Amino acid sequence: MNAGASDPAREGALQDAFIYQALRTPRAKARAEGSLKGIYPEDLVAGLLREIARRECVDLDQHLSRLTLGCVGQVGAQGGQIAHLAKASAGLNGNVTTRTLNNYCVSGLSAIGDTAMAVRGGEDGLMLAGGVEMLSRVPFMADSAPVYTDPERADRLNWLAPILGAELLATEAGFTKQDVDDITARSHRKAAAAWQAGHYDTSVVPVVSEAGEVLCGRDEWVKGDMSVEALSRRAPAFAELGKAGGEAIMLRHKPELGEISYVHSVSNTPGLSDAAALVLMGGKAAGDAAGLTPRARVVAYAEATSHPVDQFRGGFMAMEEVLRRAGLSIDDLDLIEFMEAFAAPPLFFERTYRPDMDRVNVNGGHLAMGHPMGATGAILTTTLLHELERRDAKCGMVVTLAGGGVGAALVIERV
Secondary structure (H helix, E strand, O other), X not given: OOOOOOOHHHHXXXXXXXXXXXXXXXXXXXOOOXXXXXXXXXXXHHHXXXXXXXXXXXXXXXXXXXXXXXXXXXXXXXXXXXXXXXXXXXXOOOOOEEEEEOEOEOHHHHHHHHHHHHHHOOOOOEEEEEEEEEOXXXXXXXXXXXXHHOHHHHHHHOOOOHHHHHHHHHHHHOOOHHHHHXXXXXXXXXXXXXXXXXXXXXXXXXXXXXXXXEEEOOOOOOOOOXXXXXXXXXXXXXXXXXXXXXXXXXXXXXXXXXXXXXXXXXXXXXXXXXXXXXXXXXXHHXXXXXXXXXXXXXXXXXXXXXOOOOOOHHHHHHHHHHHHHHOOOHHXXXXXXXXXXXXXXXXXXXXXXXXXXXXXXXXXXXXXXXXXXXXXXXXXXXXXXXXXXXXXXXXXXXXXXXXXXEEEEEEXXXX
């Protein structure tokens, strides 16, 4: 989809996709004793939905036509078509179509892209797009796909644990342990400073119990005193995982490397988290009917996939494609939210594409604040919208990456 430079022959059939609001919950540590362990994922989403309705003074039961959620672990507590359950939890009784999708860790952005295409195609009504993941309830790989546990199946399909994609990228780029520690510490410093300065006050909705108790009010993984010195004492942790089979797959695909360098410690990976995010979207007519003023326009959206061994190349491919569709360069963007899928991918982005780093992940990133897989893309979109407004800036981009070579990217501009 290209919302910025449409085919003139089809222009009359297309309408702009606008963003009217975007909110997220804090990211809680996904632990058995975590602060959100007692919350159902559909209730987490429903709380955001009600807050959007309250802030925008809109009756979503009358105006909402679609709810699309990204969610990776669609089993157990996240089974049962979580978007449809969130609709019920929010008390929506109107004709609202629902979808829950799994596109790995780009799912939340895929939900936004699919919704933008529905708006562009002329679908009526306001629409909500976002994602949810509660890893304290549904652990990573809880769907138990055979490719996770059967080495022969993994070898045949070139399936690798996502962290090995980061180690491969670090090996190819020649990153050292200090390199990945530097970017990790920087993410924590930025996130801590942003929370201290109140930069998340308008976009983050605290999660409150039925009794009114604040269960989680801010991102829990952030450590403002995280230092490179402390990180340097934490040893690389994934060589054993690689040598159990993944390394052979990588070297078969890239024999010229000779060996894989393992540089990531657990601290160079984003903490597994519980969180949700929602973006309210629609065409101009839908917004007008609900009395809403658009805050941003979707300029372009793109998805891409690379060879599964080159797991994070798909994100860069999607980024290059979305910029092409938007008719922009990286230097044209006021802000960029680049998903910190481990330490190597954002470092590769920084050193290869040479963006102005004063415009990239200005309020910290996943390395500091955690990764609620299906919600990630919507969280980054929410952060981007609010920071563009805070700075009175115009245009920004979200880039998401996932295992298996999946990537997605979005460009929006304020209106």
